[in-house]
Ligand code: SF4
């Protein structure tokens with residue numbers, strides 16, 4: 014659908030307050046080194062990485078410390094040079110305590126030096142292997158291993174690579190700053206991914222509240238002489254535009270069938286941060302152990318866009334930014350719609366941490382919810398055409414099986430329904446609970 018010359022998806026969608034002003038104008042700054050890093054072995058979809066180090070081992074920056082050799086997963090690398098303090102646990106926002114490697118940084122160690130690679134003449138399989146070796150995963154939040162996503166089923170024909178620069182969640186500006194400040198790297202990342210996929214076209218979708226990023230990317234595309242293959246396309250500002258299916262429809266008009274993959278409509282979608290990480294992995298030989306994240310919300314003394322290594326504790330970030338305020342009531346990893354609240358600041362940064370939000374009571378109201386008044390607003394808001402009201406009623410009565418009739422497994426938990434519900438029903442929590450109960454075989 015096009016309005017005012019800009020594309021967007023057709024079904025549902027909402028307009029939460031952007032609240033990006035506090036961070037969108039702030040240049041990326043490096044998070045200073047800390048003394049101890051707690052590096053999760055679960056920074057991706059799939060099985061935990063198996064640790065390759067033990068207490069007392071010396072490690073160097075970029076050394077592989079966790080491996081996934083079979084099945085879905087991604088390797089994990091040390092963010093610093095130092096010594097392994099032990100195998101420990103860190104707090105995953107969904108899974109709870111997960112295995113991790115604790116590393117004490119060697120303050121005397123210099124920065125690692127990477128060896129640039131003339132990747133343009135490499136066969137696609139070798140480029141893909143470099144991405145896998147570097148442990149690159151979907152940096153938009155999903156954490157799907159990139160080398161797997163770049164290997165669509167051979168019976169499906171892919172003709173379009175889509176880079177996701179929508180960043181439609183409130184507060185977050187990490188992708189915005191990356192596109193603005195590292196545009197040539199993002200475009201080189203697109204070229205790397207095009208080479209792996211062997212497809213003729215890349216379309217970069219950016220919501221139109223980031224006009225400077227659109228201009229920076231267009232300039233980088235022009236400088237790279239890639240105008241014929243890569244286009245940068247501004248989109249209407251609408252949530253959840255950054256979701257794969259909605260972005261595909263906005264840019265191409267194609268609709269992924271229920272239960273289908275983007276490749277079923279000829280597309281592969283990667284986040285702009287993932288493209289940048291792929292560029293660093295392939296062109297510079299640099300593993301994925303660092304990312305840009307936004308720290309914002311009324312609960313932190315100073316907002317920032319930090320270039321932050323994995324394994325940094327949230328309490329270290331808060332301290333670096335002047336501490337959290339007395340008003341802070343909640344800490345969320347990711348955006349306010351799809352992110353996850355963490356119970357404590359001992360949680361650590363991972364490859365998928367796009368934001369750390371310290372919210373006050375006004376930003377994160379804790380309202381009691383009431384019965385469904387059948388107003389239908391959630392039906393209008395749902396971008397998948399589902400019936401979250403019905404799902405919530407079944408889940409409330411613990412009739413989890415019944416939720417499946419209303420599209421439970423098509424729901425990607427965007428939160429648009431809950432955002433518009435006048436009864437403040439926790440629709441996403443009902444949906445998540447139903448999925449969890451059904452997955453573990455509990456039908457009552
Ligand atoms: S959370 Fe699920 S049901 Fe609710 S609007 Fe999003 S996709 Fe639809």
Ligand code: SF4
Pocket residue numbers: 384385386387388389390391392401402405430433434435436437438
């Ligand atoms: S928006 Fe809330 S009250 Fe209205 S139909 Fe949906 S669940 Fe019921």
